[in-house]
Amino acid sequence: MPRSMAKKPTREFSRVGDSDMRLRCAWVGLALALWGACAITETANATASTHVWGPSTDVQAFNVWHITCDLYLPVYNDDAGSGLPTITNVGLTVGVLPFKKLNMELGFDHKTGLGAVDRYPLYGNAKIGIPESALGRVSPAVAAGVFDVGTNGNQTDFNIIYGKIAKTFSLRDWSLGRFSLGYFIGNERLLIDQEGKKDNSGLLAAWERTVPELSDNLWICLEYMGTKSAYGCFNAGASWKCASNVAILVGYEVFNNKTLVNTATIQVDIDL
DSSP states (O other), X not given: OOOOOOOOXXXXXXOHHHHHHHHHHHHHHHHHHHHHHHTOOOOOOOOOXXXXXXXXXXXXXXXXXXXXXXXXXXXXXXXXXXXXXXXXXXXXXXXXXXXXXXXXXXXXXXXXXSGGGGGSOEEEEEEEEEXXXXXXXXXXXXXXXXXXXXXXXXXXXXXXXXXXXXXXXXXTTEEEEEEEEEEEEOOTXXXXXXXXXXXXXXXXXXXXXXXXXXXXXXXXXXXXXXXXXXXXXXXXXXXXXXXXXXXXXXXXXXXXXXXXXXXXXXXXXEEO
């Protein structure tokens, strides 16, 4: 499911206590999610439907419920020297098609820390896709979907529609990883650059690889989303699969729009 779009808030927190309280609540929520995940004993396909930031070609398997709890931590203050709030994203996604060669997922996210739009925290998403090699040994994974469908047309209805393909390559017995390429387009009234001009479409690209040379539980990723709106960034991340259905990810986002504050991220993903 799509990650929180970490844009600079539309208001500043003048009281340190307000920001501190939000950060404490976020950390408590993350700790509770991790504690609950470690108590789960069911086995499931532990595949999240995003990379570090944007959508991947992965789609949740039928009747697999996926919970995500993400924190985005600004790494420095804004231009006025004020601390920015932690952005949180708690989401739920489920696979809805009982087929092996065609999958579909539906979900929603609850986001906070984005200032005035926190009054409308719910965002919907959907994706349909064909797994890699489903149509033959050389066929790529293919997916199309929409995310960040908000509940307020003037402020949160980003409606980002995308298509993406992905293919795993290897050199003899050594994996080169999976390469993804796609394109997106969103609401031109809300996806704007620092000058207020529309910048609502662009490239989606990613490289990812499990690192069996160190551990089968370690996964790394480099990812790019091409726009100077609040969605555009380059990011890098690594995750550790600490159970068959639980993964913890850490990453860093560098925004294409230099007026936005870069963020570090911590994410917990759980399949039920």
